[in-house]
Amino acid sequence: MxxxxxxxxxxxxxxxxxxxxxxxxxxxxxxxxxxxxxxxxxxxxxxxxxxxxxxxxxxxxxxxxxxxxxxxxxxxxxxxxxxxxxxxxxxxxxxxxxxxxxxxxxxxxxxxxxxxxxxxxxxxxxxxxxxxxxxxxxxxxxxxxxxxxxxxxxxxxxxxxxxxxxxxxxxxxxxxxxxxxxxxxxxxxxxxxxxxxxxxxxxxxxxxxxIDARKWEPIEKNVARKILGYQSDCLLVAFGSYGENQQYHKGADLLKLALAHIKESNKQDVKLVVIGQNPPIVPDGYGFPAIYEGFLHDDISLRLLYSAVDAIIIPSRIESFSQMASEAHVCGTPVIAFNVCGLRDIVDNRITGYLANAFDAEDFAEGIRWVLSDKGRLTALGQQARIKALNKFDxxxxxxxxxxxxxxxxxx
Structure with a gap:
């Protein structure tokens, strides 16, 4: 053939x-x-x-x-x-x-x-x-x-x-x-x-x-953080901010609303990791300390980052699939997204991450809180995410x- x-x-x-x-x-x-x-x-x-x-x-x-x-x-x-x-x-x-x-x-x-x-x-x-x-x-x-x-x-x-x-x-x-x-x-x-x-x-x-699940084997979190120079004692959530991610359908406006809700009640040491963007001259207005990683072009760098963070957040209104979500899952990292489009095929609500009500920024914020608030739950979500990726996306x-x-x- x-x-x-x-x-x-x-x-x-x-x-x-x-x-x-x-x-x-x-x-x-x-x-x-x-x-x-x-x-x-x-x-x-x-x-x-x-x-x-x-x-x-x-x-x-x-x-x-x-x-x-x-x-x-x-x-x-x-x-x-x-x-x-x-x-x-x-x-x-x-x-x-x-x-x-x-x-x-x-x-x-x-x-x-x-x-x-x-x-x-x-x-x-x-x-x-x-x-x-x-x-x-x-x-x-x-x-x-x-x-x-x-x-x-x-x-x-x-x-x-x-x-x-x-x-x-x-x-x-x-x-x-x-x-x-x-x-x-x-x-x-x-x-x-x-x-x-x-x-x-x-x-x-x-x-x-x-995705090649063997090549995308999760890296132990503390090891990944040490290589990338991240703190070991804080919660890290990452999201993509590539050029096209500023488009309406990528939901950057919804993300900022959700983060504003988080900030109002946040009692945890949370930091953001921004993929695909260099440090801006004018602050982006996310409201949290942020690490700007710029563009990551190779699988090894992405695998390190997915393994280092506690969760990936994807606020898109429209996604045909979302390779960021499947890559995160194969690395054993939960995903928070809206219950829409192709993301529904990747994230199992409260099993491998959290699916918020469509375009409800407050519920999206609740999803971030829910995923991060319990270390045992966070570990279980990551384990189930890896299993889902092995069974469906390998x-x-x-x-x-x-x-x-x-x-x-x-x-x-």
Whole structure:
């Protein structure tokens, strides 16, 4: 069985997920390769389309018209938009390959056009890492127009002028006549697919993103803290503050409200660890002492951090899955999140962490207090989190699920 994965990159949230799926297959003895626009892994099984400066300049020039057209729609939803209109030449490469299955992942930023996807004549599996495939041009939908086919009557209040999302959705409707085998990393994403006007009758299977549980073995907490220079006698909670985490759907505003509730009644020595952000010139207003770790690019650093802290907090309104949550769990660290979206598939309420009522900052604060207030409970939550990760997210488990999907599309 020969698989080619098509992904914009092998890094970043979706890129890391795609690369981990690829590696899980290799470790299972499957002949797997990746075709990406940009690669940072240095892996010989990953083929980059931008091998030199000329290639990179050409790709940036391809992305520029799409960016300009996106601005013409006066779209205030600041999440990335992909119009996917320029032909790439990739379908010919894929069709002439010896692959049995083409596995699509995140293909935005003009990696593949809408029409390109319809030209792939080999069996296709498509893992949805965000909402773009069944939406218009937007990668995250705040208004659910994808459910009614982008009716002009329900045009978003934040979008004026040219209806970019409707135009992109209509091109998908025109070119994607044959259903593709869909995989989503969460039940919530599968429900979105089934409720969409574009793909309600397409086959969809839920398979979580994998992680190598052996490589992500928890590190003893005091050892991890000593290596990172953290205090051993305080409670530490960590959260991500990457650039895109400042987007509305990542819930930074809800986090600050929850921390304000905590501060009002806090009687414990709690410190924050902020991942993905350097110390700011102006304080962020979190209200607690904070350690700013900047960007952590390698698995060893992340594993150390997850093992060192007492809990991870994820205040997102929308998450297709959340690799931060699954990475924390495999390291035996509880997660506090809202009871929404893909996070419900990872966190078991009061078993591996705490799921607060949707967007209720006060209940989120209660979750933080509940997790941290009892050392015995904190230990038990971490143990159950590790067990959940081993049973559900380990690469060997996920690889077998994907192989079943591949056999299905090959035999169809």
């Amino acid at each position: 020969r698989i080619i994965h098509v992904s914009y990159s092998d890094t970043g949230g979706a890129g890391r997920a795609a690369y981990r799926i690829h590696c899980s297959l290799l470790d299972s003895g499957i002949e797997s390769k990746m075709q990406v626009m940009y690669s940072v892994s240095g892996d010989y099984t990953v083929d980059s389309l931008t091998r030199n400066i000329k290639d990179k300049i050409l790709q940036k020039s391809r992305e520029l018209p799409a960016k300009l057209l996106s601005k013409s729609g006066s779209v205030e939803n600041s999440i990335i938009h992909s119009i996917a209109i320029l032909p790439s030449g990739l379908p010919a490469i894929l069709n002439n390959s010896d692959a049995d299955v083409i596995h699509l992942h995140w293909v935005g930023r003009e990696l593949l056009s809408v029409k390109d996807i319809s030209k792939i004549n080999k069996p296709i599996v498509w893992t949805f890492h965000d909402m773009w495939p069944f939406c218009g041009a937007e990668h995250v939908s705040y208004d659910n127009r994808y459910k009614d086919g982008y009716s002009a009557i329900k045009k978003s209040s934040y979008s004026t002028g040219f209806d970019l999302n409707k135009w992109t959705w209509e091109r998908k409707k025109k070119h994607w006549n044959k259903p593709i085998e869909i995989v989503t990393p969460s039940r919530w994403m599968a429900e979105c697919v089934q409720e969409s006007a574009l793909m309600s009758d397409w086959p969809v299977t839920v398979i979580p993103n994998p 690469k060997a488990v996920v690889s077998q699920q994907y192989q079943s999907i591949y056999r299905k599309v090959i035999e169809h």
